Structure formats: C-alpha cells, structure tokens
Amino acid sequence: xxxxxxxxxxxxxxxxxxxxxxxxxxxxxxxxxxxxxxxxxxxxxxxxxxxxxxxxxxxxxxxxxxxxxxxxxxxxxxxxxxxxxxxxxxxxxxxxxxxxxxxxxxxxxxxxxxxxxxxxxxxxxxxxxxxxxxxxxxxxxxxxxxxxxxxxxxxxxxxxxxxxxxxxxxxxxxxxxxxxxxxxxxxxxxxxxxxxxxxxxxxxxxxxxxxxxxx
Ligand code: ADP
Ligand code: ADP
Ligand code: ZN
Numbered sequence: 001x002x003x004x005x006x007x008x009x010x011x012x013x014x015x016x017x018x019x020x021x022x023x024x025x026x027x028x029x030x031x032x033x034x035x036x037x038x039x040x041x042x043x044x045x046x047x048x049x050x051x052x053x054x055x056x057x058x059x060x061x062x063x064x065x066x067x068x069x070x071x072x073x074x075x076x077x078x079x080x081x082x083x084x085x086x087x088x089x090x091x092x093x094x095x096x097x098x099x100x101x102x103x104x105x106x107x108x109x110x111x112x113x114x115x116x117x118x119x120x121x122x123x124x125x126x127x128x129x130x131x132x133x134x135x136x137x138x139x140x141x142x143x144x145x146x147x148x149x150x151x152x153x154x155x156x157x158x159x160x161x162x163x164x165x166x167x168x169x170x171x172x173x174x175x176x177x178x179x180x181x182x183x184x185x186x187x188x189x190x191x192x193x194x195x196x197x198x199x200x201x202x203x204x205x206x207x208x209x210x211x212x213x214x215x
Contacts, residue, residue: 114198
C-alpha cells in the first residue's frame with residue numbers, strides 16, 4: 001500500500017499514522033519526526049533545518065528530496081509506505097514521482113484530512129509531543145494516561161517550539177501558499193481522496209481506514 005497522508009499542520013496526520021502503521025504493517029515516514037530527531041542529535045542535517053523549523057518555514061526542497069529518497073530506499077518500504085508531511089511543495093511532489101518511478105512503487109492514494117483553521121489552531125496550541133518516539137497528545141482532546149508522560153515509552157512530553165501561537169499562524173500561511181496547491185495537483189492526477197477530519201480521533205480513524213481498505 002503506497003499512501004500519502006496529507007493535510008495542514010494539526011490536521012491529525014501523525015496521530016492517525018501511528019495507528020495506521022500498526023493496522024496495515026507499513027512504515028510511517030514522517031519528515032517532521034526525522035528532522036526533529038536530527039535537531040535533537042545535532043547532526044549536520046539538524047543544524048541546517050533548525051532555523052527554518054523554529055520560524056515555521058519549510059526546510060529547502062533539495063534537503064527534503066535527498067532525505068526522502070534515502071528513506072524510501074530502505075528495506076522496510078518493500079510492501080509500501082505511509083508518508084506524513086511529505087510532499088509539501090510542487091517540486092517535492094515532482095521529485096517524489098521520479099523516485100517512486102525509479103523504485104517501482106507508484107503512489108496509489110493521497111488522503112487529504114480536511115479540518116477548519118479554528119480547529120487547527122486549537123489542536124496545535126494544545127499539542128504535547130514525545131521527544132523520544134514522536135507520539136503526539138492533546139491536553140484536552142487526547143490526553144496521556146499520566147499527565148505529561150508518554151503512554152508508549154514513558155518519556156516526559158514537551159511543547160514544540162513551533163506550536164506557539166505566532167509560529168502556528170506562520171505555518172498555516174506557508175501551508176496555504178506552498179502546500180495547499182498539491183490538493184489540485186493530486187486531484188488532477190486522479191488519486192486524491194478528501195476526508196472530514198473534524199471528528200474525534202476514533203471517528204477519523206474509521207474514515208481513513210475505510211479508504212485504506214480499498215487499496
Ligand atoms: P506538522 O505535522 O505539525 O505540520 P511537521 O512535524 O510535519 O509539522 O513539520 C515540522 C517542520 O519541519 C515544518 O514546519 C518544516 O519546517 C519542517 N518540514 C517537515 N517536513 C517538511 C517538508 N516536506 N518540506 C519542508 N520542510 C519540512
Ligand atoms: P499533524 O501531524 O497533522 O500536525 P497531529 O496528529 O500531531 O497533527 O495532531 C495535532 C494535535 O491535534 C495533537 O495535539 C493531537 O493530539 C490532536 N488531534 C489529533 N487528531 C484529533 C482529532 N480527531 N480531534 C481532536 N484533536 C486531535
Ligand atoms: Zn514516547
């Protein structure tokens with residue numbers, strides 16, 4: 001199954017992907033998680049990416065294209081992949097197309113999770129993230145069992161620097177300018193499925209699974 005989970009920041013891509021990867025047995029590839037792990041470990045990639053991420057801007061396409069090419073060539077992608085947070089620009093989508101042609105695993109479906117801007121701001125400002133495993137929680141909508149502690153790995157949760165109000169607004173602006181045009185791009189390619197992301201986590205999971213089950 002070769003899938004892109006698409007949508008604005010805060011739509012619930014990461015939350016859904018963590019469950020979908022268990023259900024369908026394909027790897028969850030989150031470029032945001034990969035970049036944050038590199039920032040945490042102060043790698044060359046992390047040092048290059050950090051400034052862009054803190055400002056709510058996109059990391060340059062060349063960097064992301066190299067990163068995703070390497071990741072998709074790893075052995076666990078033989079039976080498919082679930083991309084989250086990539087592509088975010090038209091050049092990234094064009095490059096992805098080329099890479100997938102090279103490796104013979106064309107994209108089957110792009111699932112666009114649709115959520116209103118007000119909901120996105122509410123979701124992002126209450127998000128708490130696990131620095132170790134990347135799991136995300138919400139202080140009201142999806143709280144961890146023990147306050148401030150990751151259910152999965154027991155690490156202390158934190159609030160991402162880019163989940164502050166000013167940076168959230170900037171990320172939504174960048175989404176509208178650079179990423180949203182991909183809805184039309186994949187619509188024209190005939191592989192886009194729009195779903196309503198306004199329900200709770202379980203409701204959205206049922207809807208997304210209903211789409212995935214067809215592939
Ligand atoms: P969210 O899921 O909240 O939208 P991500 O974790 O996907 O955020 O991404 C966090 C940040 O990492 C982005 O704001 C951007 O700076 C960088 N980033 C992640 N994926 C990409 C990408 N495909 N292209 C450019 N920058 C990216
Ligand atoms: P994305 O990866 O698209 O940026 P996340 O999966 O990290 O989004 O979700 C953003 C925030 O919204 C998190 O705090 C998460 O717990 C919360 N969230 C996710 N799905 C829902 C939902 N269906 N209803 C309410 N809150 C949600
Ligand atoms: Zn964790």
